[in-house]
Amino acid sequence: MKKYVLKRIAIAVVTILVLVTIIFLLVRLLPGDPFTSEKTNEAIKAKMMAYYGMDKPLIEQWFTYIKNLLHGDLGVSLKYPGRTVNDTIAQTFPYSASLGIRSIVLALAVGLVLGTFAAQNAGKVMDYVCVLIAIVGVSMPDFIIGTLLQLIFAVKLRVLPAGQWTSWDCKILPVVALSLYTLSLITRLMRSSMMEVINQDYIMTARAKGLSKFEIIWRHEIRNAILPIVTTMGPLTAAVLTGTFVLEKIYAVPGMGKFYVQSINDLDYTMVLGMTTFYGIFLVTANLIVDILYGVIDPRIKLADGGGGKKRKAKPAAAGKEA
Amino acid sequence: MAEMTGTGASWQINDVISADTPLQFSKESYKKLEKDKDDLNRVVRPSLTYWQDAWVKLRKNPVAVAGLVILIIYILLAIFAPMFSAYDYKTQNADLMNVAPNAEHIFGTDQAGRDLWVRSWMGARVSLFIGFVVVLINTIIGCCVGGVAGYFGGKVDMTIMRIIDVLYGIPTIIIAILIRLVWNEGIFPLILAMVAVGWIGSARLVRGQVLQMKNMEYVMAARTLGASGPRIIMKHMIPNISGLLITNMTMAIPQAIFNEAFLSYLGIGVQPPNCSWGVLAQTATQVYRAYPYQLIIPAFFICTTMLALNMLGDGLRDALDPKMRGKY
Numbered sequence: 001m002k003k004y005v006l007k008r009i010a011i012a013v014v015t016i017l018v019l020v021t022i023i024f025l026l027v028r029l030l031p032g033d034p035f036t037s038e039k040t041n042e043a044i045k046a047k048m049m050a051y052y053g054m055d056k057p058l059i060e061q062w063f064t065y066i067k068n069l070l071h072g073d074l075g076v077s078l079k080y081p082g083r084t085v086n087d088t089i090a091q092t093f094p095y096s097a098s099l100g101i102r103s104i105v106l107a108l109a110v111g112l113v114l115g116t117f118a119a120q121n122a123g124k125v126m127d128y129v130c131v132l133i134a135i136v137g138v139s140m141p142d143f144i145i146g147t148l149l150q151l152i153f154a155v156k157l158r159v160l161p162a163g164q165w166t167s168w169d170c171k172i173l174p175v176v177a178l179s180l181y182t183l184s185l186i187t188r189l190m191r192s193s194m195m196e197v198i199n200q201d202y203i204m205t206a207r208a209k210g211l212s213k214f215e216i217i218w219r220h221e222i223r224n225a226i227l228p229i230v231t232t233m234g235p236l237t238a239a240v241l242t243g244t245f246v247l248e249k250i251y252a253v254p255g256m257g258k259f260y261v262q263s264i265n266d267l268d269y270t271m272v273l274g275m276t277t278f279y280g281i282f283l284v285t286a287n288l289i290v291d292i293l294y295g296v297i298d299p300r301i302k303l304a305d306g307g308g309g310k311k312r313k314a315k316p317a318a319a320g321k322e323a
Numbered sequence: 324m325a326e327m328t329g330t331g332a333s334w335q336i337n338d339v340i341s342a343d344t345p346l347q348f349s350k351e352s353y354k355k356l357e358k359d360k361d362d363l364n365r366v367v368r369p370s371l372t373y374w375q376d377a378w379v380k381l382r383k384n385p386v387a388v389a390g391l392v393i394l395i396i397y398i399l400l401a402i403f404a405p406m407f408s409a410y411d412y413k414t415q416n417a418d419l420m421n422v423a424p425n426a427e428h429i430f431g432t433d434q435a436g437r438d439l440w441v442r443s444w445m446g447a448r449v450s451l452f453i454g455f456v457v458v459l460i461n462t463i464i465g466c467c468v469g470g471v472a473g474y475f476g477g478k479v480d481m482t483i484m485r486i487i488d489v490l491y492g493i494p495t496i497i498i499a500i501l502i503r504l505v506w507n508e509g510i511f512p513l514i515l516a517m518v519a520v521g522w523i524g525s526a527r528l529v530r531g532q533v534l535q536m537k538n539m540e541y542v543m544a545a546r547t548l549g550a551s552g553p554r555i556i557m558k559h560m561i562p563n564i565s566g567l568l569i570t571n572m573t574m575a576i577p578q579a580i581f582n583e584a585f586l587s588y589l590g591i592g593v594q595p596p597n598c599s600w601g602v603l604a605q606t607a608t609q610v611y612r613a614y615p616y617q618l619i620i621p622a623f624f625i626c627t628t629m630l631a632l633n634m635l636g637d638g639l640r641d642a643l644d645p646k647m648r649g650k651y
Binding site for chain 2: 011012014015018019022023026029135136138139140141143144147148151155238241242245246250261264265267269272273276279280283284287
């Protein structure tokens with residue numbers, strides 16, 4: 001188990017390093033330099049380049065960049081002087097996190113229930129209804145769901161506010177819009193994984209023991225069927241996160257995604273890159289946590305990973321001695 | 324009826340049985356027939372290849388057929404609709420701004436007075452093209468990398484898998500956004516942006532399958548006959564997992580179309596005057612409160628295409644997977 005966790009952490013660290021290096025190289029590939037737009041002569045430009053350390057060799061710049069990053073310094077905005085990336089993230093990320101967590105919780109709650117329900121009623125009308133909801137949900141990009149929900153409930157029916165992030169009713173539309181895709185994915189996955197579990201022998205044993213239907217579902221079926229869902233939580237976090245980019249813009253939530261999109265449109269490179277680095281590290285960390293969590297939940301991982309499986313099969317006696 | 328092959332003698336009721344005449348038996352009915360030695364070898368039903376079998380199963384699945392039909396209609400319209408329209412997709416017309424759908428302009432016009440019917444199908448060309456090409460390239464790269472890693476194993480496999488482990492953690496959208504910031508012109512960088520880390524999924528899939536097949540007899544037979552590694556991978560292993568690959572591709576295309584729409588929606592996808600469904604949706608959001616049809620049309624196309632592909636993919640998965648028989 002320790003080996004597994006250490007390996008995951010090592011991979012995550014290398015991933016972050018590679019990602020950061022790619023980001024660093026791409027900045028250098030950007031057409032022009034940050035001072036092209038300003039009316040300066042060559043001498044002043046050279047001085048500014050020297051001031052920002054951009055005249056040094058690439059490898060030296062890379063080390064400075066990594067050093068700044070390790071100090072948690074993500075740079076300053078090009079467009080709005082005096083605004084640092086760190087401040088922007090500190091101010092806006094809580095809104096995004098609150099939106100994201102709400103929608104993941106909603107998606108998990110509804111998705112798991114719908115998936116279980118569909119699998120229990122496999123082949124019946126309710127199953128088809130659940131599958132239909134799931135397949136339609138997967139097929140609608142969140143920016144379309146977002147604008148359509150806003151159009152229907154805020155503009156036409158006028159029952160919910162169209163934007164902002166203040167009172168509870170403002171939060172309904174963005175959270176629902178953001179969770180619909182994830183919700184559908186979870187429903188689909190839960191259904192198919194549940195269908196597999198239902199046919200297992202131990203379920204028949206449980207039924208033969210005379211357990212109640214609820215107890216079988218709760219103690220035997222859900223606990224086994226939920227494992228594949230855990231592995232998808234990493235990619236799902238990424239999906240929710242990219243969803244916040246557009247939904248925050250649509251619903252005027254003052255979150256990080258909105259600023260990110262605005263920075264892309266403003267061509268505020270340093271801002272985009274600083275935030276991208278943050279998002280990248282955030283997602284890699286999320287994946288790492290999910291991986292480790294999976295190792296904790298599923299005992300089979302310990303055996304399958306770390307190259308131990310093969311050896312143990314070949315020399316059962318030796319393995320026994322070690323233990 | 325009642326051919327009892329394999330018992331040595333064949334018996335048959337010779338009388339013609341029809342619904343209105345009651346059954347009548349005579350001694351003639353029980354006459355012993357001559358033994359036909361070909362009976363044993365007679366094939367009653369035509370034998371079906373894997374693909375024919377899959378096609379039969381797919382045809383029986385109305386949902387998948389509906390998906391396929393929608394897709395074919397969209398592809399045909401994307402190819403032919405712009406050719407037979409009186410309007411051009413990029414000519415602006417200040418007199419005809421935001422015209423609601425009517426007989427002249429079936430889908431109305433946009434803020435610049437451009438006909439939305441033509442723009443929708445030009446958008447379909449771009450969106451579908453990007454979706455298919457991205458997934459095709461991803462699958463080809465995935466087959467090569469995954470095949471090599473799985474087949475050769477050992478150090479090669481370990482090196483490739485470590486690289487894949489690292490790249491897998493990098494979110495596609497973030498890399499795509501970065502690449503688009505650097506190269507913002509044309510469709511090629513857009514495809515590159517989506518391929519950059521997109522091939523990893525299929526590489527992992529192919530590797531897993533190749534690992535399983537590596538020790539099977541037909542691979543050993545091919546190796547004994549002197550086939551080279553790449554030949555065994557391309558000629559023997561890839562065809563064996565083609566069903567899985569096709570299903571995987573069908574499920575990946577909606578994701579690619581979605582990514583394109585998403586990037587276009589952020590303003591770093593397809594650049595005007597070219598259009599895709601994502602661009603149409605993006606331009607419509609500026610005015611959708613006043614002219615909702617401009618948003619609903621591209622939204623409808625994106626959703627139905629993704630829906631059709633998902634439905635087809637579900638059907639294909641069932642049809643192409645021999646293990647799925649009897650389920651669903």
